[in-house]
Amino acid sequence: MRRRLRLGLTARLLAILVVLGLAVFPIYWMLVTATTPNAKLFSSKLSFFPDLGEFSVFGETFSDKGVMLWLWNSAIIALGTAALALVLAIPLGYALSRFRFRGKGLAGVALLMTQMLPEALLVVPLFGIFRNLNLLDSRLGLIMVNAAFVLPVVCLLIKNGIDGTPRELDEAARVDGCGPWRTLLRINLPLIAPTIAAAAVIAFFHGWNEFVFAVTFIFTDDKFPASVGIANFVGEQATSVHAMMSAALMYTIPAVVFYLIVQRYVVTGMTAGSVKG
Amino acid sequence: MSVEGAVRPRARGRARRATGSRLTPYVFIAPAAVYILVLQALPLLQEIRLSFTKTTLTRPNDSTWVGLDNFIKLFSSEGFQQTLGVTAVYVVACVVGAVGVGLAVALLLDGSYRGRGIARALVTVPWAAPGVAVALIVTWMLNGQYGIATKAMKALGLIAENGVVLQDRTWALPVILLVTTWQIFPFDAVVLLSALQAVPGELKEAVKVDGGGSLWGFRAAVWPSVRATVGLLALLNAIWAIRRFDLIWITTRGGPSGRTKTLVIDLYDSAFMRGDLGSAAAVGVVGIVISLLLIGGSQLVTRAAERGGQA
Numbered sequence: 001m002r003r004r005l006r007l008g009l010t011a012r013l014l015a016i017l018v019v020l021g022l023a024v025f026p027i028y029w030m031l032v033t034a035t036t037p038n039a040k041l042f043s044s045k046l047s048f049f050p051d052l053g054e055f056s057v058f059g060e061t062f063s064d065k066g067v068m069l070w071l072w073n074s075a076i077i078a079l080g081t082a083a084l085a086l087v088l089a090i091p092l093g094y095a096l097s098r099f100r101f102r103g104k105g106l107a108g109v110a111l112l113m114t115q116m117l118p119e120a121l122l123v124v125p126l127f128g129i130f131r132n133l134n135l136l137d138s139r140l141g142l143i144m145v146n147a148a149f150v151l152p153v154v155c156l157l158i159k160n161g162i163d164g165t166p167r168e169l170d171e172a173a174r175v176d177g178c179g180p181w182r183t184l185l186r187i188n189l190p191l192i193a194p195t196i197a198a199a200a201v202i203a204f205f206h207g208w209n210e211f212v213f214a215v216t217f218i219f220t221d222d223k224f225p226a227s228v229g230i231a232n233f234v235g236e237q238a239t240s241v242h243a244m245m246s247a248a249l250m251y252t253i254p255a256v257v258f259y260l261i262v263q264r265y266v267v268t269g270m271t272a273g274s275v276k277g
Numbered sequence: 278m279s280v281e282g283a284v285r286p287r288a289r290g291r292a293r294r295a296t297g298s299r300l301t302p303y304v305f306i307a308p309a310a311v312y313i314l315v316l317q318a319l320p321l322l323q324e325i326r327l328s329f330t331k332t333t334l335t336r337p338n339d340s341t342w343v344g345l346d347n348f349i350k351l352f353s354s355e356g357f358q359q360t361l362g363v364t365a366v367y368v369v370a371c372v373v374g375a376v377g378v379g380l381a382v383a384l385l386l387d388g389s390y391r392g393r394g395i396a397r398a399l400v401t402v403p404w405a406a407p408g409v410a411v412a413l414i415v416t417w418m419l420n421g422q423y424g425i426a427t428k429a430m431k432a433l434g435l436i437a438e439n440g441v442v443l444q445d446r447t448w449a450l451p452v453i454l455l456v457t458t459w460q461i462f463p464f465d466a467v468v469l470l471s472a473l474q475a476v477p478g479e480l481k482e483a484v485k486v487d488g489g490g491s492l493w494g495f496r497a498a499v500w501p502s503v504r505a506t507v508g509l510l511a512l513l514n515a516i517w518a519i520r521r522f523d524l525i526w527i528t529t530r531g532g533p534s535g536r537t538k539t540l541v542i543d544l545y546d547s548a549f550m551r552g553d554l555g556s557a558a559a560v561g562v563v564g565i566v567i568s569l570l571l572i573g574g575s576q577l578v579t580r581a582a583e584r585g586g587q588a
Contacts, residue, residue: 012385019382020399023463027402029425030414042423088309095305107306114317116572118520120541121564124548124557125323126316128337148316151309180301209407211523216549227409231527234416241417252410259405260398267468 027252034058034245041241054242061246069222070229071250073139074208077225080143081207082200085154088147089199093158094184098170115152120212127216137219145213150206154199157265161195162188198265201258208255226251321565327558334552347559357560359535360543364519364567367454367539371518372511374458379465379510380503384495386466387473397467404463408523415456416528419443443529449536453525460524461517465510472506473499508582512575519568540564 035054036047061067096107126145127136135141165188173183189196211227218224224232230251233244259266328347332340351357386396403411418426421441430436435448442448480498522541525531531538531546538546540560548557 015385016396019385020396022459023400024402026411026414026418026459027406029418030410033414033417046425046428088312091305092309095302099302099305101302104302107310110313113572114313116516116568117317117321118516118541118564118568120520120522121544121561121568122317122320122324123545124554124561125320125327127548128323128327128554129316129320131337145316148312151313155309180305209409211409212526212545215526227407227523230413231409231523234413234527244413245417248410248413252406255407256402256405260401263398263401263467267464267471 027249027256030245030249030252034242034249036242038240038242057242057246058250061243061250064243064247067226067229067247067250070224070226070247073223074225074227074251077139077142077146077210077214078204078207080139081146081150082203084143084147085150085203086196086200089151089155089158090184090189090196093155094162094180094188096155096159097162098167098180111152111155114149115156119149123212123216126213130217136217137223138217139223141217142210142214142225143207145217146207146210147203150203153206154203157195157199157202158192161192165191195265198262201262202266205255205258324558324561324565327554328562330555330558332554332558334548334554337554340555343555347556348563351556351559351563356535356538357543360538360540360560363450363535363537364539366450367457368515368518370454371457371461372514374454375461375465375514376507376510378458378462380469380507382462382466383469383473384499386470397470400466401463403459404461406460408460408521409527411456411460412524412527415524416443419452444533446533446536449529449533453529453537456524457518457521461514465514468510469503469506472503476502505579505582508575508579512571515571516568519564519571540567 031050032048033041034057035050035052037051037054040047092107095101096104130136130141130145133141135144169187169191170183173187178186209227210225211231214225214228215231218228226247230244230248233239233247327340329342329344330340331343331346382400386393386400415426418424419442421427422439427436427439427442430442431439436442436445442452476499519540521539522545525537525539525542526545529537531542540563544557544560544564547553547560
């Protein structure tokens with residue numbers, strides 16, 4: 001009986017290891033490819049491990065002005081997306097959490113709908129609107145469109161956060177003569193600082209990862225974010241494979257690391273609004 | 278009477294000062310509301326208007342009203358019927374695959390053991406990796422001659438010759454499906470894992486003693502507490518599958534011969550490769566209607582399930 005149990009445990013451990021291996025393999029393979037010289041990549045023999053002597057490839061990528069400019073553009077777009085989304089979402093989240101007003105239900109439904117609608121389906125009319133606003137081929141334009149589509153998740157997270165802060169504190173602030181804005185800024189926001197940080201990171205990586213609007217709205221090379229620059233690698237013969245994998249890895253790692261930090265909040269943000277339905 | 282009359286207005290006045298005026302809530306929501314109206318509602322209306330016109334990318338401000346022409350052309354074209362078919366297969370397979378794998382992995386990772394946090398973190402990696410980077414590494418792994426996945430498929434006898442699997446009529450869609458499942462399942466697994474933690478430990482133990490992991494035990498102990506979550510995940514995954522652009526566009530552009538062309542790819546191809554904004558908008562309207570039906574349908578199912586549960 002005990003032996004069977006141990007066998008079961010071993011099998012389970014093995015299964016867990018296999019699943020984890022499959023989960024990380026493509027990213028691992030990015031690392032292996034990045035650190036294998038081109039000549040070796042294009043031979044019939046596969047090498048399965050990263051070559052420690054070839055880590056200089058990352059140094060080369062760091063000094064590659066083109067790649068660095070892409071990553072820089074991505075960072076600017078992502079930061080802008082986070083800032084704009086927060087500025088819009090914080091008052092909205094507060095209103096949805098604390099006020100009773102006519103049209104509140106409608107606002108909630110509208111928010112859910114915008115969260116659910118696939119953004120790529122709206123790329124054609126948005127292209128027209130941004131052309132008329134003169135916001136094509138502009139990083140500001142991308143920031144604006146990204147903020148629009150990440151707004152629902154960010155707002156639901158903040159609303160949930162404020163829901164969790166005690167109303168008594170609001171009342172106390174009110175008695176002391178604080179208006180609603182000051183109550184929000186002085187009382188509620190400091191209390192939900194971790195949620196705000198998580199929401200900012202989620203918005204940041206929405207902007208960091210976004211592709212469909214970036215590839216459509218940006219035409220000039222030096223304004224490309226990394227998503228567009230790296231996508232252009234595919235099917236291109238001129239760039240060496242290991243150099244492009246090293247660029248892709250530098251683009252991937254920040255996304256993965258930061259997502260791991262805020263994972264818990266991502267799950268809440270994505271499911272919170274919808275569960276209540 | 279007179280006392281009340283004297284007190285009330287003052288009290289009301291103070292209350293109003295405290296919460297601001299009746300307009301205060303609207304001041305708080307106004308920026309976001311205007312923003313959503315301009316960047317979501319307006320494009321939605323524009324899309325509907327465009328779908329009834331003939332408009333080209335080269336002369337976008339020059340549109341002619343053509344009524345239902347775009348839709349009639351769409352639904353009578355074999356290409357679009359194929360697109361609808363591919364989209365249906367893609368969405369259903371993604372939902373079944375990702376929720377299925379996600380649930381299996383959640384059950385596997387549930388429980389207390391050393392390294393639990395690390396396991397949970399590692400399993401999230403595919404979901405966190407940017408779609409463009411995934412598309413790039415997948416393309417390389419499936420390189421016709423040097424790709425590790427191509428070699429593996431050949432070794433397993435799945436393909437006879439080295440060749441670009443992503444351009445193969447039989448293999449392109451299954452491969453895209455597999456990659457999408459790999460991208461989405463971690464989210465489902467993590468959400469289901471937290472749902473499983475709500476199942477009382479005693480109940481799980483009881484099932485284990487009774488022959489753990491059996492289908493009966495699963496249905497009796499686990500299923501009732503994850504059912505609602507599975508429903509929600511199915512909806513989210515379906516919407517994500519409809520939305521998925523980067524992976525397919527970068528790896529196959531909807532090819533070979535439209536075998537991986539989903540609605541979004543069809544829309545993008547019509548608009549920006551063929552320059553036909555009118556028919557692209559019509560594809561968009563079809564996609565939006567399908568999304569709304571999915572959302573509405575899932576709400577109905579949820580409500581019915583809740584009512585059934587209460588009765």
